[in-house]
Amino acid sequence: xRERVVTGxxxxxxxxxxxxxxxxxxxxxxxxxxxxxxxxxxxLFLRRSFAVSFPLDTLATLLLTWTFGLISGMVWPFAVTTLxxxxxxxxLARYRKGxxxxxxxxxxxxxYVGVGFGALLALRLGQADWRWILTAFFNVWITDxxxxxxxxxxxxxxxxxxxxxxxxxxxxxxxxVCATLICGIYxxxxxxxPFFTSLALALLFSVAxxxxxxxxxxxKRWAGVKDSxxxxxxxxxxxxxxxxxxxxxxLVLWLLSSVSVxxx
Numbered sequence: 001x002r003e004r005v006v007t008g009x010x011x012x013x014x015x016x017x018x019x020x021x022x023x024x025x026x027x028x029x030x031x032x033x034x035x036x037x038x039x040x041x042x043x044l045f046l047r048r049s050f051a052v053s054f055p056l057d058t059l060a061t062l063l064l065t066w067t068f069g070l071i072s073g074m075v076w077p078f079a080v081t082t083l084x085x086x087x088x089x090x091x092l093a094r095y096r097k098g099x100x101x102x103x104x105x106x107x108x109x110x111x112y113v114g115v116g117f118g119a120l121l122a123l124r125l126g127q128a129d130w131r132w133i134l135t136a137f138f139n140v141w142i143t144d145x146x147x148x149x150x151x152x153x154x155x156x157x158x159x160x161x162x163x164x165x166x167x168x169x170x171x172x173x174x175x176x177v178c179a180t181l182i183c184g185i186y187x188x189x190x191x192x193x194p195f196f197t198s199l200a201l202a203l204l205f206s207v208a209x210x211x212x213x214x215x216x217x218x219x220k221r222w223a224g225v226k227d228s229x230x231x232x233x234x235x236x237x238x239x240x241x242x243x244x245x246x247x248x249x250x251l252v253l254w255l256l257s258s259v260s261v262x263x264x
Contacts, residue, residue: 007232019133022124027070034065034117036231036238041109044223050106051096057110060085064114069121078118085110116246119253127256131190136252139183139205140244143175147210150174164217172210179206201255205248212247216240 018029038057045052064085067077086107093103123133151171159167184202188195216239220228229237239246 011232015137016134019124019137020130022130026124027066027121030065030069030117030121031062033238033242034061034113036229037061037113037117037242038110040228040237040239041113044219044225044228045106045109047223047225050102051093051098052106053092056088056092060088060110061114061117064111065118065121068115068118069125082111085114112246115250116242119250120245123249123253123256126253129191132252132256135183135187135191136205136245136249138186139179139202140209140248142182143179143206143209144213144244145175146178147171147175160214160217163214163221167214167217175210176203176206179203179209204255205252208248208251209244212244215247216243 015029018026035058038061039054042052042054042057060081063081064078067081071077086104089107089110090100090103093099093106120133120136123136124130127133147167148171151166151168151174154174155168155170157169158165159169159172180199180203182202183205184195184199187193187198187201191198193201216228219239220226227236228239231237232241
């Protein structure tokens with residue numbers, strides 16, 4: 001617990017500064033986190049005897065993160081990078097006598113990381129108000145904290161025992177309610193979105209965050225590990241800390257890109 005607190009005390013202010021400054025600082029942070037997450041994925045797939053290549057993982061993840069995040073208004077650079085990524089993983093799998101399915105799975109895993117961190121980057125660089133990227137973080141933090149506290153104290157009904165034995169329906173419900181109310185009020189007051197629309201957005205973001213958490217838990221269970229890595233003392237790996245954001249950040253970005261929030 002002490003390591004967890006110390007990591008949070010150091011990491012959260014650093015993260016907030018990078019989000020506030022944006023520009024090259026956030027681009028660099030997202031790149032570093034994406035590469036670390038790619039390395040952790042590499043290790044998970046190695047445990048299941050997949051054909052892996054860390055140089056390919058690194059290059060593909062960086063290109064996906066930056067083409068999605070830095071030039072989010074242009075579709076073709078990201079589309080080209082995606083096609084090249086899929087082709088490269090299929091070629092690697094076939095070259096190492098693997099299957100087409102294995103290559104596609106590896107490509108999808110790299111897309112998951114690249115699009116997730118790219119969306120986080122685009123949320124800051126593509127929006128005039130930096131508080132939208134804070135919305136993504138606040139939602140995840142509130143969801144996780146409320147779910148952990150309520151689940152550990154009142155949890156009885158297992159949510160997905162085959163994936164994550166410690167998660168409960170009581171915890172998931174508490175995370176959903178708290179994130180919807182607190183994050184909804186924040187969106188309404190800080191970003192001037194109508195109240196009921198803010199609640200609906202916060203609800204969607206919280207659902208996405210919990211699905212991201214469950215998805216990464218399923219991946220770790222499949223690989224037979226407790227944590228995706230150990231680079232963050234007390235928290236595990238980068239995937240362990242950013243799994244919820246890798247799903248919720250693209251959703252936040254998609255909603256902002258699809259509708260005019262000010263007119264909701």
